[in-house]
Amino acid sequence: xxxxxxxxxxxxxxxxxxxxxxxxxxxxxxxxxxxxxxxxxxxxxxxxxxxxxxxxxxxxxxxxxxxxxxxxxxxxxxxxxxxxxxxxxxxxxxxxxxxxxxxxxxxxxxxxxxxxxxxxxxxxxx
Amino acid sequence: xxxxxxxxxxxxxxxxxxxxxxxxxxxxxxxxxxxxxxxxxxxxxxxxxxxxxxxxxxxxxxxxxxxxxxxxxxxxxxxxxxxxxxxxxxxxxxxxxxxxxxxxxxxxxxxxxxxxxxxxxxxxxxxxxxxxxxxxxxxxxxxxxxxxxxxxxxxxxxxxxxxxxxxxxxxxxxxxxxxxxxxxxxxxxxxxxxxxxxxxxxxxxxxxxxxxxxxxxxxxxxxxxxxxxxxxxxxxxxxxxxxxxxxxxxxxxxxxxxxxxxxxxxxxxxxxxxxxxxxxxxxxxxxxxxxxxxxxxxxxxxxxxxxxxxxxxxxxxxxxxxxxxxxxxxxxxxxxxxxxxxxxxxxxxxxxxxxxxxxxxxxxxxxxxxxxxxxxxxxxxxxxxxxxxxxxxxxx
Numbered sequence: 001x002x003x004x005x006x007x008x009x010x011x012x013x014x015x016x017x018x019x020x021x022x023x024x025x026x027x028x029x030x031x032x033x034x035x036x037x038x039x040x041x042x043x044x045x046x047x048x049x050x051x052x053x054x055x056x057x058x059x060x061x062x063x064x065x066x067x068x069x070x071x072x073x074x075x076x077x078x079x080x081x082x083x084x085x086x087x088x089x090x091x092x093x094x095x096x097x098x099x100x101x102x103x104x105x106x107x108x109x110x111x112x113x114x115x116x117x118x119x120x121x122x123x124x125x126x
Numbered sequence: 127x128x129x130x131x132x133x134x135x136x137x138x139x140x141x142x143x144x145x146x147x148x149x150x151x152x153x154x155x156x157x158x159x160x161x162x163x164x165x166x167x168x169x170x171x172x173x174x175x176x177x178x179x180x181x182x183x184x185x186x187x188x189x190x191x192x193x194x195x196x197x198x199x200x201x202x203x204x205x206x207x208x209x210x211x212x213x214x215x216x217x218x219x220x221x222x223x224x225x226x227x228x229x230x231x232x233x234x235x236x237x238x239x240x241x242x243x244x245x246x247x248x249x250x251x252x253x254x255x256x257x258x259x260x261x262x263x264x265x266x267x268x269x270x271x272x273x274x275x276x277x278x279x280x281x282x283x284x285x286x287x288x289x290x291x292x293x294x295x296x297x298x299x300x301x302x303x304x305x306x307x308x309x310x311x312x313x314x315x316x317x318x319x320x321x322x323x324x325x326x327x328x329x330x331x332x333x334x335x336x337x338x339x340x341x342x343x344x345x346x347x348x349x350x351x352x353x354x355x356x357x358x359x360x361x362x363x364x365x366x367x368x369x370x371x372x373x374x375x376x377x378x379x380x381x382x383x384x385x386x387x388x389x390x391x392x393x394x395x396x397x398x399x400x401x402x403x404x405x406x407x408x409x410x411x412x413x414x415x416x417x418x419x420x421x422x423x424x425x426x427x428x429x430x431x432x433x434x435x436x437x438x439x440x441x442x443x444x445x446x447x448x449x450x451x452x453x454x455x456x457x458x459x460x461x462x463x464x465x466x467x468x469x470x471x472x473x474x475x476x477x478x479x480x481x482x483x484x485x486x487x488x489x490x491x492x493x494x495x496x497x498x499x500x501x502x503x504x505x506x507x508x509x510x511x512x513x514x515x516x517x518x519x520x521x522x
Binding site for chain 2: 040059067069079081085119
């Protein structure tokens with residue numbers, strides 16, 4: 001059984017550019033992804049859907065030569081930091097795993113699956 | 127109020143690959159060993175805590191694992207509680223057994239950790255391990271623990287100027303120790319070249335830097351300290367301190383300085399035991415991946431931040447060093463059947479404290495054997511930190 005996100009993490013207002021949807025706490029304004037039921041900072045219960053910045057900075061990356069079932073190594077994977085103080089683990093597309101030309105701090109953009117699925121990946125901004 | 131509790135006996139099934147052995151067969155060897163070591167027959171066990179992480183995914187035994195396993199050892203009717211905290215399941219079971227006796231409600235308790243992780247299908251085993259993180263949050267990301275460790279240690283490497291070679295030295299030390307441990311999965315000392323040349327998993331991690339997949343079991347029998355002489359004349363090893371916690375939110379870039387679960391749990395255990403890091407004479411840490419050992423030196427207060435690699439390179443954590451760490455081979459050499467590991471760490475410490483560690487024996491500060499030991503066991507990942515860390519301080 002493939003795990004699903006707690007609720008659809010991505011929505012499309014326009015199918016052409018789906019965004020990742022986090023949750024912004026009404027009380028303290030902290031944004032979390034995925035959207036939490038209770039704010040981790042102030043325990044607030046009211047979190048509103050909040051589209052996340054579609055770009056972030058590469059904080060670290062590696063090439064995984066072994067992977068869990070359902071994924072085909074080698075995979076380029078890394079941490080991408082969004083401006084909402086969110087760090088995402090993501091597969092990075094468009095990079096040759098045998099010669100990954102990536103730099104820490106490089107600008108990355110989110111590639112989000114549309115239609116309510118929870119999938120996202122990142123790729124370097126050209 | 128709690129009463130003093132002693133570890134009467136410990137035992138293990140050698141860690142390794144046992145495709146043809148069941149959880150029950152692995153458990154029997156460990157419980158028999160602990161029972162003989164303690165002088166406690168199975169019939170005297172009043173309560174049992176059984177730690178296991180992945181039987182549901184590997185063998186299909188998702189529920190009532192402890193009852194099913196112990197029944198085949200002829201143990202039934204007593205309270206049996208199943209315990210799961212990923213790689214910290216073993217020490218969680220030990221903690222619960224300690225608490226059962228410390229509370230005064232039970233006099234003799236068994237803690238058993240048992241796991242079958244190897245199933246000749248690495249993606250399946252990796253998938254099982256990857257379930258020790260938020261599966262909903264990480265769905266689709268290809269998350270695996272080696273990747274998380276790799277990214278985390280890269281940041282540590284950048285901050286402190288550590289090289290891949292220095293990380294490899296952790297494995298050289300641990301496999302050297304493992305070569306003297308008859309219960310270790312790997313009993314071959316590895317050279318620096320071996321470690322660096324082994325298959326790349328996710329830079330900077332090579333295969334030999336990652337704990338191997340394997341199977342095994344370990345057990346401990348505890349009783350109140352004032353009843354020890356009823357059972358055994360061996361040196362008394364007491365549980366002097368316990369510390370446990372779950373991780374705090376730490377995944378945001380702004381949270382990089384939030385104290386880790388290991389640091390917090392260790393402080394609790396030190397305070398309860400009335401000791402500090404400088405009093406420790408032998409230590410077990412959770413080197414699921416080699417670089418973690420360096421980070422734990424710092425989080426346990428064995429050295430200042432950034433000083434872990436120099437400490438290792440000076441030989442201070444070798445068997446003959448200032449503060450021996452992972453004398454049994456660590457997870458790297460002893461192996462990591464997830465639910466059993468924590469109890470294998472504690473078994474190694476009991477053997478060390480009693481002077482029964484053979485070629486691995488540390489002399490201790492007095493030269494007459496160590497008296498104060500610490501085991502740190504971590505499991506799972508939530509929000510940038512271990513899901514659970516259990517730290518125990520043992521004293522002879």
